[in-house]
Amino acid sequence: MAAEFGVTHRTVRHYEDLGLISPERHGTRRVFHRRDRTRLALILRGKRLGFPLEEIRTIIDLYDAPRGKTSQLEYAIAQARIRRVDLEERRRDIDESLAELAAFEASCQADLDRLG
Numbered sequence: 001m002a003a004e005f006g007v008t009h010r011t012v013r014h015y016e017d018l019g020l021i022s023p024e025r026h027g028t029r030r031v032f033h034r035r036d037r038t039r040l041a042l043i044l045r046g047k048r049l050g051f052p053l054e055e056i057r058t059i060i061d062l063y064d065a066p067r068g069k070t071s072q073l074e075y076a077i078a079q080a081r082i083r084r085v086d087l088e089e090r091r092r093d094i095d096e097s098l099a100e101l102a103a104f105e106a107s108c109q110a111d112l113d114r115l116g
Contacts, residue, residue, distance in 0.1 A: 001023075001030075001032045001037065004037075005040055007040075007044070012040070015040065015043055018053065018057075019057075020039060020053070020057060021036045022036070023036050042056065043060070046059065049080070050087070055079055059072060059076050059079065060072075062075050
């Protein structure tokens with residue numbers, strides 16, 4: 001399964017240790033079912049989007065809650081909005097920093113040109 005998803009065996013074991021996936025065991029062999037594959041795909045997507053593992057766990061576990069997919073999607077939407085706002089604020093901060101650096105660089109270059 002690690003190769004299938006492009007992660008290390010250690011990563012798969014880590015998610016298993018955290019209870020995020022729970023493959024069937026046959027001796028030392030693990031049998032990953034469709035549910036495990038779906039959960040791992042959701043974990044990796046959540047990580048790419050910057051969600052902490054506990055948020056990912058909550059989103060995944062909500063599927064089994066009484067309202068199932070509805071509560072899972074409502075929670076995921078709320079968390080995505082929070083994450084998006086945070087990233088937009090960071091982008092604004094980065095844009096401001098880049099503008100300040102460009103102005104500083106131009107000022108330094110102008111000073112250097114006057115000296116040369």
